[in-house]
Amino acid sequence: ESQLNPNYSFDNFLEGDSNRLGRSAGLAVANKPGGTSFNPLLVFGGVGLGKTHLAHAIGVDIKDKYPEKTVLYISAEKFTQQYIDAVKKNNRNDFIHFYQIIDVLIIDDVQFLSGKSGTQDVFFHIFNHLHQNGKQVVLTSDKAPVDMQDIEQRLLSRFKWGLSAELQTPDFETRVSILKNKLYRDGVEMPEDIIDYVAKNIKSNVRELEGAIISLIAQSSFNKKEITIDLARVVVEKFVKNTKREVSIDYIQKVVSDYFQMDIDTLQSKTRKRHIVQARQLAMFFAKKFTKASLASIGSQIGKRDHATVLHACKTVDNLSSTDKQFRKYVEDISKKLSV
Ligand code: ADP
Ligand code: MG
Known part of the structure; x- marks a missing residue:
């Protein structure tokens, strides 16, 4: 099962300046899978700009031209899940072997691998094997390799071996x-x-x-x-x-400090009082979620902290909202206030 969606073709992927590079590279790869310098082909860009569509189109076109080739489309999320299951069942080697004999491997949303070192490790080995054997790898991501976080350096450097093509907003x-x-x-x-x-x-x-x-x-x-x-x-x-509507970091700080009935200076202060630290962490978390600002810029705007502090805040909020009911309610309440 290739998991390809035949509705996503090149024919109905309309060309414009915003996607010409990615679309042309995709076509080149489909004509000669593994036989171009676009290996891997990494397509990146924001939400809803056609990454998944293009990824399928490449696979569908290859299947059309080379019916004997094995083509597999899979989301990075599903790939991760399969890997975790394989490890649980002691099938890690079968998992690796399965992927190493594919001719064209298409993995969607590789940013999902961030922070998942086990899956990154196994993907690294699969990637090397495929690449050495002239097999084609196609990846998509919501950001450029340079902006990816918590992905091992050796993997990032592989991502840059071929061509990274950005899908921009269409004119x-x-x-x-x-x-x-x-x-x-x-x-x-x-x-x-x-x-x-x-x-x-x-x-x-x-x-x-x-x-x-x-x-x-x-x-x-x-x-x-x-x-x-x-x-x-x-x-x-x-x-x-x-x-x-894009919310600003100022607005987020205002909503969060209002919610906890403190002023913004308090939220930004150096205090270690738990409820203030949590409010600050929530502000950082929402700034990451709702704005395009980098971690460093979020940190500097919320009490002059560094990017590691912001990263830690985001992780803490993630953890607490899955373990602490009261905290989850904070997240939900503030989310609502920010989205009306
Ligand atoms: P992404 O994976 O980048 O979030 P999708 O591939 O899911 O985006 O695309 C979102 C929708 O927009 C899909 O229905 C897709 O068919 C459509 N779409 C995106 N770009 C184009 C394009 N250039 N021509 C036609 N449809 C497009
Ligand atoms: Mg997608």
């Missing part, structure tokens, strides 16, 4: 073509000005772009309303409100 023209293509495939007609309106207003994520159109079609058919600009405005507004 307006590309967004329009993606929408038109989707409507065409779904057999839905939509006025040009509405398509333009949606494409103009939803910019940073193709999944949301498609989601808005789907929602628009549903609204119009369930409520028996015509698709008008006014309806489009309502639908788009909902999407933009729910997902696009």
